[in-house]
Amino acid sequence: MLLLAAAPAVVLAQAPAPCPEKNVLYWQAFPPGGESDLSARHQQVVLKKRCAAIDTIIQYKAGAGGGLMWSQMNSLPGDGLNVVGVNLPHIVFQPLEGEVQYKTADVTPVFWFHYTPDVLVVPEASPHRNFADFIAAAKKAPGTLNLGGSGRNSANHAAHERLNAAFGIKSTYVPYKGTGDMAVAVVGAQIDGAVTYTPFAIANKTKVRALAVAMEKRHPLMPDVPTFRELGVDWVDGAYRGIGVPKSTTPEARKKLSDLWAQLNAEPEMKELAAKSGFELVNVGVDQMEGFMRDKTKLYTEGAQRLGLGA
Template sequence: MTFSRRFLPALGAGLCAAPAVHAQPRFPNRPIRMIIPFAPGGGTDLQMRALCHAASQHLGQPIVIENRSGSSAILGAIALANDRAADGHLLSQMPSNVFSYPLTTRNPPYDPLRDFSWIIQITGYVFGIAVRSDSPFQTLAELIEFARTHPGEVSYATTSVGGVPHLTTERIAEHFGVQLTNIPFRGGTESPTAVLSGTVTAMSGSGWAEFVRQGQMRALCVWAAQRLPAFPEVPTLKELGVDIVQTGAYGFAAPKGVPAPIIATLHDAFRRALTDPAHLAVLAAADMDVEYLGPEDYAASVERTVALNRSVLGRLGLLAQ
C-alpha cells in the first residue's frame, strides 16, 4: 500500500494528536493494610488473620495486620474516613460499634452510611446471655420473672453502651416488659470476670462460651437462628418467643471512592478465602459460621442496622442531641 505525498503529513498530524493510552497499574501493587480494631490474640484477630492469609494468596500481595484497639473499636473506621488515597490498599474490619457510635456522639468522626465502600460481610459472633453456674436462674424465664418482681435488681455486663449486646438486651427487656441494668466494661475479658465475681447478675454478648464449657457459667439463651452444635441444650431467643436473631455480623470496608473494579477484586479474593480450610477451622473453634454478604447486600444490611440502632437508642434516650 502506498500513500500520496498529500496524505502523509495529515497521517502524521493525526498520530501526534491521538491521546496517549496508559496501562492502569495492577491492583494490588503493594502490600495491603488491614486494620483490626482489637488487641492481638482475641477471637476477631485470629479469625481475620486466618482470612487475610488465605486472601493474600489470591491477591498476590501480603496483607499486613495493624491492631488498633481502644476507643470503642472505631479506630479503623476513623482511619478509613480520613484516607485520601482511596486506592484499596487500606481496609478495616468493621465491628458493630461502628454503626452505633456516631448516633450517640456529637460531631462524630465519620458517617457509616456515606464514608465507606463496603466489600464483604464475613461472619458473626456467638451472642447470648449467661450467668454464673451457681446462679439461682436456670432459665431466661426465671431471670425475667425475678426482674419483673424486683425492678432494677438484675444487672448485666456488656462491653459498651450502644453496642449490639446492649441494644439487643434492651430489646429483649422491652419484649418482656422488664427493666434490666446495663453495666458496661472496657474489654471482653472483664464481663465474664464481673459475672464470676458476683458483681453483676449476668452478661450479654460473647465471651462466655469457654466458661460454660468449663462449668463456671450457664448459658440461658443464644441469639442465633438455631441452636449451636457446641451447646445443643441452650435455646434460641426465637424458641423462647422473642423474634430476634442477632449474631453481631461483621465484615470489612475500604474508604469511600475506591473504584468499583478494585472493590470487585478485593471481594472476589476474600470470597474465595472464606472457604479456605484453615479459616473454616478457626471459625469452627469459635462456634462461628460464615455469614456472607456481597458489597450491595452488605451496604443494605448496614443501612438497616443503623436504622434499628437509631430507633432503639432513641427509645433509651441515648441519641446525641
Template sequence: MSSRHSRRDLLAAGLAGSTALAMPAFVRAQDSWPTRPIELVVGFAAGGGTDTTARTVARYLERELGGQVIVANRPGASGELALNAISKAAPDGYLLGVTNYPGLLSLPIERNVGYKSDSFHYLANLVSDPSAFSVAADGPIKSIADLVAKAKAEPGKVTFGSTGVGTDEHLALSLFEQLGSLKLSHVPYRGAGPLGTDLLGRHIEAAGLNIGEAVPLGDKIKVIVQGGAKRSRFAPDAPTFREAGFPFEMRSERGIVAPKGLKPEIAKRLSDALAKVAANPDFVRQIESQYTELLYLPGETWEAHLKRENEVLSRLWKERPWSGN
C-alpha cells in the same frame, strides 16, 4: 524493498515492540500491590470475637494477596475510634477494618461520630455470630427465667456487662428490657476479653457475649439464651430469645471495609481475594472451630443488606433509645 518502506516498517516494528514491552510493565505495576503491609483494624480489645475473626481472615488474606496483613487493635467508644480512623485513612487499600454489625450502624444513629455508614467501601461480610446472655455456671442464675425473676425482684440492680453502648449485646439487652418491662444495670466494657474475665470473677452477674465468645470459656460459664433464628449447634441447650418469650433476633455480623474512594483495581483485588477466602474449606472449618458461622455477602449485596438494617435500627432508636441505657 525501498529504503522508504524499510524505514517505515522498522519504525512500526519498533513501536510494536515498545508497546509489547510496556504492557507487561503495566500489568506488573498492577500486580505489585500490595508493596507494604496492610493494616487490618479492630475496634475492640484482643481476645474477643471480632479480634479472633480478624486474625483468622488476616492469615488467609495474606495467602491470596501475597503480602503481609497485620491486625491492629484500637479499642474504645464501642468501636467508634477504629471506625473513625478507617473512614479518614487514605483510600489506597493499606488500611482496612473489620466492622461489627450492629455497631457500625447504631453508633451514627445514637450520637454524633466522625463517620457515616456511607463513609466506607464495603468489601465483604464474612461471619455471623448470635448474641447471647451468659452467667457464671456456679452462680445463682441458672436460666433466662431466673434472670427475669431476679431483675423483677431487684429493678436496676442486676449487673449486665456488654462490649459497649450500641453493640449487638447492648441492643439485645435493650430489647430484652423493653419486651419484659425490666431494668438491669448496664456495664459497658472495651471488649469481650475483659468482659469474660469479669464474668468469671463474679464482678458482674450476667454478660452479653456472642456464642463464639462464650462457648470457648468452657463449663465455667453457662449460656442461658441466644439471639439466633434457631438454636445454635454450638450451644444447643440455650433457647432462642423467641423460645424464651422475647420475640426478637440479634447477632454480630463481621465484615471488611476500606475507606471510601478506593481505587477500582485495588477494590477488585481485595473483593476477589475475600471471595476466595470465603470459599476456602480450610477457612470455613477454622471459623466453625471458633463457634461462628460463615455469612459471606459480597460488597454490593452486603451494603444493600446494611441499608435495610439501618432502617430497622433507626425505627428502634425512635421507639426506645439505647444510649446510656
C-alpha cells in the same frame, strides 16, 4: 469461534482473586481478645496460606466502642492495603447518638464475612441456673442485676435493652471497650452476667453458663441452651462483622478485596475455624453492598428507638 471467545470469560470468573502486592494493614476497632480480633486472626492464618509472599499485620486502635477507629479510617491511605474491621449495627447506632465524629455514610464496607447471634450468659458460679431463674431474680429486685457488653450503642447494648423490654425486667447495662475486657469481669463474677455473642459463650463454656440464644434453632455446640423463640419471644439477631476501606480507595481495589475475602470464606479451613468458634459465615460483597446497607440501615435506625437514639 463463539465458543473460543466465551471461554476466557469463564476462566476469569473462576480465577482466584489476586494476592495483595504488599503487606496488608488490618486495623481493628476493638482491643485484642474479642470476636473481631479472633476473626482477624482466622483470616490472617488463611490469607497467609493463600498469599505466602505477604503478611497481614493486625493493628489496634480501640476506643469509643469502635467509634475512634471508624472516625479516623478515611485518613488512612486508600491504597487497597489498609483494611478496617467494621461492625453492624454499631456503625448505624453510634452516629444516631451523635457523640462520634463520623456518619454511617462515611464508612465504606466492602465485604461482610460473618454474623454472631446474641446470647445471654452468667458466670458459672451464678445462682441463676436457667433463664427462668434469671428472670425471677430480675423481677424480684429491679435494677440490681448488672449485665456487661461490648461498647455503648452497640449490638450488645441494643440486645440488653431488647431483653429488658421483651421480658418486662430492668437490669443495668455495663459497657466495656470490647468483649476481651468484658470477659474478665463476667468470668470473674464481677458482674452478674453479659449480653454477648455465641463465640464468647462457646469459648468459655466451662467458665460461663449460657441461658438463652437469639437463633432460629439451638446452636449445635450449645444443644442445651434454649432459643428466645422457645422462651416466647421472636428474637433472632446479633452482630455482623466485615471489612471496610478508606473512601479514597478505588472501585477496582475495593472489588479485589471483596473477592479475596469471599474466597477466604470459601476455604475449608475458614469454615472449620468459624464453626468451632460459633461464627455464622455470610458473604456480602461490593456487588450486593448498596442494597444490604440500605436495608440494614433502615432496620437498625428503627431499632435505635429502644436506645433513645436520634430523638
